Amino acid sequence: MRSDRMPRRTFRATPTITAFECSPDRGQGLARDMRVRWALEEAGQPYNVRLLSFKAMKEPAHLALHPFGQIPTYEEGDLTLFETGSIVFHIAERHEALLPGDDDARARAITWMFAALNTVEPPILELVTARILERDKPWSSERLPLVQDRVRDRLDQLSAHLGDAEWLDGAFSVGDLMMASVLLRLRPSGILDEFPGLSSYVARAEARPAYRRAFAAQLAVFSAASSS
């Protein structure tokens, strides 16, 4: 441990994020605005939401905020950010419970955030693509097990590291927020259930009050859209 503490950054204005007007996951909390909502709830930071249709996401006004035409975006005063990892990190830098002040613990929390996004999520995204976009292709049933096994390889390693620990590196951090969010995407496939340790880890994350508030908020958007 090294007490190389920097002054903590602060929010300069109430942030506004963007989210799907009608989420394709039907309010299951798998859209990426959920990760940002959760981080803001952990930080105790109120926020505004601007809802976007699929059409509006690809129009110039939104592309000016997000070159890849996706959600979420993040506006805080005159600062505009896109890319979930970047937004969540920006929020985490402003709250001790997401990103520890101790320099080494901070670096390790950041490491787990990147590990979630770059080592664990890519095979999971491949699986989502295989299960949805390529579902009707003639090769789908033959290829799916290969993709599933690549996901299992990663989960084996992650599970071995986590062992019986509550969180990835001591206290809950932005690394756990991101890892649990990534693992949640696996739930529809049934693969998460094959790893009891990781299932419990995700359940601990979902039980956090901040997660529950964020989940309820995104579900309320979906419920309102589908009843209107």
Added chain:
Amino acid sequence: MRSDRMPRRTFRATPTITAFECSPDRGQGLARDMRVRWALEEAGQPYNVRLLSFKAMKEPAHLALHPFGQIPTYEEGDLTLFETGSIVFHIAERHEALLPGDDDARARAITWMFAALNTVEPPILELVTARILERDKPWSSERLPLVQDRVRDRLDQLSAHLGDAEWLDGAFSVGDLMMASVLLRLRPSGILDEFPGLSSYVARAEARPAYRRAFAAQLAVFSAASSS
């Protein structure tokens, strides 16, 4: 612009990174230690390299440093990190030319780093998998164009954003280092050549003295291994 400058972090010891004893890319600079070497060269920070065989990467001593059994790792005094994005960010925080001191410019550089790793690289990794791991599968020739088109969609958007600019957000930053590194993985596929603006962008990155020093260093490792 907001001059919310924090004191800059410093290196506490000469870092040691790990790299392949004999890189599978035969010294083309596509292995992920290249990204870390390049960042260290930009920062003017000397470093040591410990070479690992494929067998050693999966053994307990290395798994204690890297739960997913990959390279690179990073050791600086008693701090150990894995995950290329995290290591490169750790280095970038210690050098103004990689991560600007201005708070907003810093947040945007971080955004591009995440965009490189999480929006642009995933379809490129799928393409690498399709071209190498699944090359001999019966569906390979039918599926490859779909994967290539997903890559092209991203490059269209990136290219539209970059336009005639030299770098993604004003001065060169860690965002460009990561984006150019990711785009370089496309070169063997020929797709990068379809985007002249992005090809020039990558060429500008490769012309940087720090890139050239890093490239030469990783090539020297491969050359020594293959002549021994």
